[in-house]
Amino acid sequence: TRFRNVTGVQTCALPIFVVLIADFFFEYRERFKTYQLASFGTLLAIVPILTLARAGGVRSLFGGAYVVDNYTLAMQAFFLIAAYITMLLSVDHIGEGDYYQGEYYVLLLTSTLGMMIMAGARDLITIFVALETISIPTFVLAGWRKHDSRSNEAAVKYFIIGVLSSALMLYGMSFVYGMAGTTKLLGIAAYAGTADVPVLFAIGILLTIVGFAFKVSAVPFHFWAPDTYEGAPVPVTAFLSVASKAGGFVALLNVIYFGFYPSHTSWQPVIWVLAALSMTYGNLVALRQTSVIRMLAYSSIAQGGFMLVPFAVANSSAQQSSFEAVVVYILIYGAMNLGVFACVIAAMRRTRSAEITSFGGMFKYSPILAVMTSAFLFSLAGIPPLAGWFAKFVMFRAVLDAGTPAAVILGVIAALNSVIAFFYYAGVARTIWFRDVPAEVESTPLRTPFALNAAITITGVIVIVVGVYPQLFARIGELAGATL
Numbered sequence: 001t002r003f004r005n006v007t008g009v010q011t012c013a014l015p016i017f018v019v020l021i022a023d024f025f026f027e028y029r030e031r032f033k034t035y036q037l038a039s040f041g042t043l044l045a046i047v048p049i050l051t052l053a054r055a056g057g058v059r060s061l062f063g064g065a066y067v068v069d070n071y072t073l074a075m076q077a078f079f080l081i082a083a084y085i086t087m088l089l090s091v092d093h094i095g096e097g098d099y100y101q102g103e104y105y106v107l108l109l110t111s112t113l114g115m116m117i118m119a120g121a122r123d124l125i126t127i128f129v130a131l132e133t134i135s136i137p138t139f140v141l142a143g144w145r146k147h148d149s150r151s152n153e154a155a156v157k158y159f160i161i162g163v164l165s166s167a168l169m170l171y172g173m174s175f176v177y178g179m180a181g182t183t184k185l186l187g188i189a190a191y192a193g194t195a196d197v198p199v200l201f202a203i204g205i206l207l208t209i210v211g212f213a214f215k216v217s218a219v220p221f222h223f224w225a226p227d228t229y230e231g232a233p234v235p236v237t238a239f240l241s242v243a244s245k246a247g248g249f250v251a252l253l254n255v256i257y258f259g260f261y262p263s264h265t266s267w268q269p270v271i272w273v274l275a276a277l278s279m280t281y282g283n284l285v286a287l288r289q290t291s292v293i294r295m296l297a298y299s300s301i302a303q304g305g306f307m308l309v310p311f312a313v314a315n316s317s318a319q320q321s322s323f324e325a326v327v328v329y330i331l332i333y334g335a336m337n338l339g340v341f342a343c344v345i346a347a348m349r350r351t352r353s354a355e356i357t358s359f360g361g362m363f364k365y366s367p368i369l370a371v372m373t374s375a376f377l378f379s380l381a382g383i384p385p386l387a388g389w390f391a392k393f394v395m396f397r398a399v400l401d402a403g404t405p406a407a408v409i410l411g412v413i414a415a416l417n418s419v420i421a422f423f424y425y426a427g428v429a430r431t432i433w434f435r436d437v438p439a440e441v442e443s444t445p446l447r448t449p450f451a452l453n454a455a456i457t458i459t460g461v462i463v464i465v466v467g468v469y470p471q472l473f474a475r476i477g478e479l480a481g482a483t484l
Helices: 007-025 032-044 046-055 070-096 101-120 124-142 149-180 185-192 199-215 224-231 234-286 292-313 319-351 367-380 388-402 405-434 450-468 471-481
Strands: 059-061 066-068
Touching: 007 032, 007 101, 032 046, 032 070, 032 101, 046 070, 066 070, 066 101, 070 101, 070 234, 070 319, 070 450, 070 471, 101 124, 101 234, 124 149, 124 234, 149 185, 149 199, 149 224, 185 234, 199 234, 224 234, 224 292, 234 292, 234 319, 234 405, 292 319, 292 388, 292 405, 319 367, 319 388, 319 450, 319 471, 367 388, 367 405, 367 450, 388 405, 388 450, 388 471, 450 471
Parallel strands: none
Antiparallel strands: 059 066
């Protein structure tokens, strides 16, 4: 029984060792095989997750420090699929550049392993170890363009901010442990529900949340994100903006809903401010960007603000709906953002530039790519019948379920920011369809590699199917929310 409980994590860990060892025996021209091993291992790790989901039930290990339930399995499957799509984005980009391929996939898989552990973590120590397992490989991946000074600068900034956030988070966790006398989230929740909660406990909660705010690039702790996203290889940027960010949100879900929730007056005002600032600042600054990568960086900050809204409005009448809203938003956001990055990578193979103006007239040399890029952009804006509308819907439903004045005000802020976001997403689409092809860009038909086409197809199908039939992800959210 214990073996079955951790089979999904073990199956994810196995490719790490296989790729690391096999890389020693491959000649330089055979390094493509490391991608094949890594991608096959990632898909293989989904099998035990499906088996456990079919069997049902809740499994607990290490005295409740690690739990396998529907929520855990849903997020683990998401992380594996996100990692696989990132590999599809990476194979040609990494293979054609001056990069070490074997180490790249080992680091990517190691970070994914941390996310797998995070999904089931119900203990502060387990959460911290999982979060560092996610973060440390990404510090290296951010500087993978080793001959590019901007990439080196991005990695250093990301590392320094990451270390600072970890220190703050661990300091806050020490206060929480000192007051509650346990690192188990269930024990912390029992202590948080007592009548008189000491000030030090509230300080510990605040510092812990601030640490996570760095991880999810919430304003005003977002400073590293734009430079890191722009300096890192674009597939790594996609991975950071989706899988790594989702790992931070899963950690927040765990500590807040399973640990800090009874003491909502200690943390909810902080989350409310973070959500409002992230949405507003991210969208307003994104309006001024001329680089599509920096625009998507600030868009990611704003989308993180939307994901924080259900946290900020959760109360006794909206606890489960807010939890479901965050889970569903993460799943849909992952498909949308990975899809738009796949399109950007495909376009940049022709333009050799991330400037928005360089995407002018894309429909003339690649009409299908122009359609898919526009679809992902409008989905991020929340335009029906694409999946993004349902992500916004579940977020606003959580606001209405809460019904408090603070929730209504935050809902109005979110609605205004949704309108603002439409302008810069539509601005890129306008350039694609209504601007001429720049003189320095060839207008001959664009041939996109098979792996990129596969990534665009997978994410595109998800965005379209979920937009038309949202019950698919709504059911996953309900099953995840039932674990509360």
